[in-house]
Amino acid sequence: MRATPLAVVSLLLAVAAPVAYILLIRVPTVRNHPGAYVAAFAVALALAVLALVRGRGRRWPAWIALGVSALLLAGGTWFDLVVARVPMTPTVLRVGERPPDFTLPDAEGRPVSLAQFRGKPVVLVFYRGYW
Amino acid sequence: MAELQGLGAELSEAEKAGVQVVAVSPDPNERSHTMAKELHLGYRFLADRDLAVCRRYGLIHPRGGPNGEDVPRPATVVLDREGIVRWMSLSTNFQVRPDPGDVLRAVRALGA
Numbered sequence: 323m324r325a326t327p328l329a330v331v332s333l334l335l336a337v338a339a340p341v342a343y344i345l346l347i348r349v350p351t352v353r354n355h356p357g358a359y360v361a362a363f364a365v366a367l368a369l370a371v372l373a374l375v376r377g378r379g380r381r382w383p384a385w386i387a388l389g390v391s392a393l394l395l396a397g398g399t400w401f402d403l404v405v406a407r408v409p410m411t412p413t414v415l416r417v418g419e420r421p422p423d424f425t426l427p428d429a430e431g432r433p434v435s436l437a438q439f440r441g442k443p444v445v446l447v448f449y450r451g452y453w
Numbered sequence: 454m455a456e457l458q459g460l461g462a463e464l465s466e467a468e469k470a471g472v473q474v475v476a477v478s479p480d481p482n483e484r485s486h487t488m489a490k491e492l493h494l495g496y497r498f499l500a501d502r503d504l505a506v507c508r509r510y511g512l513i514h515p516r517g518g519p520n521g522e523d524v525p526r527p528a529t530v531v532l533d534r535e536g537i538v539r540w541m542s543l544s545t546n547f548q549v550r551p552d553p554g555d556v557l558r559a560v561r562a563l564g565a
Contacts, residue, residue, distance in 0.1 A: 354549045356549065406548050407546055408517065408526050408547055413528075413543065418539075421536075427500050428499055429498050439536075440536050442472065442473045444472075444473045444474075444531070445474045446531075447528070449477075450525055
């Protein structure tokens with residue numbers, strides 16, 4: 323088993339995983355499984371280790387693959403488990419209860435209240451604007 | 454808004470006409486409007502600039518923004534015709550939003 327092809331596969335996997343996640347962010351199944359890119363980094367790291375331990379021939383591509391995949395695995399795990407985690411905060415929303423009414427301006431500045439939509443099912447979405 | 458993708462495609466025209474989407478964000482930007490138009494959903498974008506409503510609802514991710522500012526905790530809530538909460542999903546990871554299929558089922562369960 324030659325080291326260089328394994329190292330190349332490791333590098334390709336490590337780079338392709340986050341690129342694919344970002345490109346397919348609009349596909350709910352992809353977006354909702356960020357752990358998949360972390361798993362891909364782990365596989366890339368395993369391939370790089372395999373290339374170093376078992377591979378023949380040049381070693382430097384395997385060392386590069388090892389460095390890249392280790393950095394991405396550490397960074398990806400930190401992002402997914404620490405940065406992206408939203409703390410559980412107490413909310414007043416309860417299934418079976420009516421949430422407090424509010425009035426907010428719409429895009430044209432006209433006041434809109436939640437109560438004015440009674441009579442219609444409402445999907446109420448709180449989001450960040452940029453994401 | 455990502456959670457709404459797929460919802461528009463799966464609802465019938467009559468269902469779209471019967472469902473009101475109310476989207477609350479500190480920054481209801483142009484991109485959201487474009488997306489909602491593409492979905493052909495009845496929608497209203499409301500600006501909660503100082504996060505007063507998010508705070509009152511307990512939907513704040515403290516210092517979760519790109520510059521360390523407070524941002525909304527992503528949440529999707531389905532209310533019935535009487536304004537009672539029938540289904541909700543609160544994000545525990547900001548990358549993860551409810552599956553549009555789950556929102557769709559919750560809406561259809563109301564007979565929309």
